[in-house]
Amino acid sequence: MTDPEAVPLLSVRDLSVAFRQGGKESLAVDRISFDIARGETIALVGESGSGKSVSALSVMKLLPYPAASHPSGEILFKGQDLLKAPEADMRAVRGNDISIVFQEPMTSLNPLHTIGQQVAEVLILHRGLSQTAAQARAIDLLAKVGLPDPESRLDAYPHQLSGGQRQRVMIAMALANEPDLLIADEPTTALDVTVQAQILKLLKDLQREFGMAILFITHDLGVVRKFADRVCVMRHGQIVEQGPVREIFERPRETYTRDLMAAEPTPMVRPEKDGGALVMEADDLKVWFPIKRGLLRRTVGHIKAVDGITIAVKAGHTLGIVGESGSGKTTLGLALLRLISSEGPIVFMGQPIQGLGVKAMRPKRREMQVVFQDPYGSLSPRMSVSEIVAEGLGVHHPHISADEVDRRVTTALVDVGLDPETRHRYPHEFSGGQRQRVAIARAMVLEPSFIMLDEPTSALDRIVQAQIVDLLRDLQAKRNLTYLFISHDLKVVSALADDIIVMKDGRIVEQGPAERVFKHPEKDYTKALFAAAFDLETTAYGSPAP
The missing domain is CATH 3.40.50.300 (P-loop containing nucleotide triphosphate hydrolases)
Structure with a gap:
């Protein structure tokens, strides 16, 4: 009898993905194969457009069908070929057995619903929790992924959170049902380095606790080296090299893999520039967002996103x-461009614009x-x-x-x-x-x-x-x-x-x-x-x- 633990949780075999437009068909993924065992982390890496995300979306059948098709291959999850599974079966798989964290949370989160409503909805639909129990669990999940003061953020809308905070909400939603497989498509792209470390540790801890497998898509090779067990290097829709992380990083066989690992923005130490004219100035700039609570929505406090910042930027710098x-980084930039309201003088090219x-x-x-x-x-x-x-x-x-x-x-x-x-x-x-x-x-x-x-x-x-x-x-x-x-x-x-x-x-x-x-x-x-x-x-x- 076959040991179920020895059978891969997910097995992708000779998978191809084609897109049809204007009567023409082009391959985005060309006969790729890889396996993911229970509790294992596999990383897909490669240039933008190499087919990483398309491959991952195929696993959950989330491509824009019928414009997309699969000329070859199979995707076996717990022995079931998902490519042949009816939509009713896929609805049961998505969110319960396989969850996904998309690359860009702003397009995945509903702008008309609060964060609390969206996290609770996952728990109500898939776990059958009551509204009260779902909200309590939502607070726990948001705290677990490092969202500060999660209880006060339940009534916040996606646009009121930073990019990194929105990504943490998406991760909380994906982990809510403790899936067997988590597909993480650039899950730390919008996160700063300290929160990135927290999120990766969180994913590792949950992986050990639940035996969860992770398909990790990223262009950050530093993250891959610390986080993944094995890596598949993709280029032009094909897997050009795959193997254990240590082996690929220390002894890459393919020229492309070596080039990918060597590529990095080169540091440039420039001599001190001459003092140019001031292009942008701000003095004691403030952006405070009111916190409203209660039936009458009274202001009970403020989120001090930008709190008294003075800067000056010279021409050519x-x-x-x-x-x-x-x-407050992005909020500061938006305030300087007068795209959001702020207090304090702003001078652009010598002219006050506030x-x-x-x-x-x-x-x-x-x-x-x-x-x-x-x-x-x-x-x-x-x-x-x-x-x-x-x-x-x-x-x-x-x-x-x-x-x-x-x-x-x-x-x-x-x-x-x-x-x-x-x-x-x-x-x-x-x-x-x-x-x-x-x-x-x-x-x-x-x-x-x-x-x-x-x-x-x-x-x-x-x-x-x-x-x-x-x-x-x-x-x-x-x-x-x-x-x-x-x-x-x-x-x-x-x-x-x-x-x-x-x-x-x-x-x-x-x-x-x-x-x-x-x-x-x-x-x-x-x-x-x-x-x-x-x-x-x-x-x-x-x-x-x-």
């Missing part, structure tokens, strides 16, 4: 903003652009890439010809490493990394002087990440661009920033020239943050202080 998820109306701000919008953290939510699914990139030109340059618009769009796409022949496709036809490059092209096409970059490389694999960092450097040098660069990836920040501020709980903990702060951090919080990011390895500017 990059100011890096780092800190944990929820520290208090200006929509009409008065419009001419300044062309000069200040933003690349958002979420390329899924910021790109309209109803517009082609060409229309998305050209939209700003229609607003700010309404009189240029259609040929000139197309030329500028083409140039912008080439600049960010995209094939301009794909400009008439739609966002859903691109990988997460490719969509982020579209978002960067949309900002660059207007030739602004100031750009807020909110985690612009978080969705990118290491090879493309290094290319984007080089691109941003080149564009800054050619056009004297000024960047406000927000990121939890300190290696990327060290490769770009001239100056840096470290934020915690809406306040500046430490600030100064990037070289000094990275090499000689003064505050304990900064030292802990750097130690988590670089794992006590040499940083771009030397080893962090003990």
Whole structure:
């Protein structure tokens, strides 16, 4: 008799995935095979567009059928071929036996429902809990994944949480029913290094407790090395190499694998720049969100997202903003761009802009652009890439010809490493990394002087990440661009920033020239943050202080 423990929990055999459009069919995944045992963690790694997420979505039959098809292969879960399973059976499997954490939580969470409602719904539907019991369990789950003060967050909506906090909510929902297999598609992409470590430890603890298997999709090879048991390296829809993590990292056979591991944003130690004109200034800036409770929704307190920050950014410089998820990094950037309300003077290009109306701000919008953290939510699914990139030109340059618009769009796409022949496709036809490059092209096409970059490389694999960092450097040098660069990836920040501020709980903990702060951090919080990011390895500017 076959030992059930010896049979893989999930067995993927010769799986191919094809997409049909305009009468043509193209392979996104080409005859891949791998097994996952109970309690094992398998990582799928590779460039954006290599087929990692498509492979994972196939396991739960979540691809856009019938546009997607499987010309070959089988997916055996506990001996059942899921590709042949009827939809009724798949509904029983999804959420109970197999759960998934998607790459971008903002498109997965319902913007009209509170966090508490969404976590409780999973427990009510799949576990049959009462509303009261589900809410109590939801608080426990949110606390377990590190959401601060979870009870007060039950009534919050997704847009009121940071990207990292939304991702933690998604993880709580996925783990609610203690699945046999968890598919984690870039689950730590939006998380800072300290929370990333907490989440990975949490997943490991739950894995040991419940014998849960994990299919882990990521472009962060540092995470793979610490977290996975085995790794499959994908390229152009194929698995080019697979094996135990230690063997692949220490003795990679394929050239592509070696290139993938060697790719990293190269640190650049730049001489102190001459003092240029101030592009963006803020003094004692505050963004407080009211906490309302009770039947009459009275204000009982405030979330001090930004609490008295003073900064100045010079022309041609990059100011890096780092800190944990929820520290106020993105809120600060949005306030500076006048995209959310704030208190305190803001001066852009020598002109006060705090208090200006929509009409008065419009001419300044062309000069200040933003690349958002979420390329899924910021790109309209109803517009082609060409229309998305050209939209700003229609607003700010309404009189240029259609040929000139197309030329500028083409140039912008080439600049960010995209094939301009794909400009008439739609966002859903691109990988997460490719969509982020579209978002960067949309900002660059207007030739602004100031750009807020909110985690612009978080969705990118290491090879493309290094290319984007080089691109941003080149564009800054050619056009004297000024960047406000927000990121939890300190290696990327060290490769770009001239100056840096470290934020915690809406306040500046430490600030100064990037070289000094990275090499000689003064505050304990900064030292802990750097130690988590670089794992006590040499940083771009030397080893962090003990």
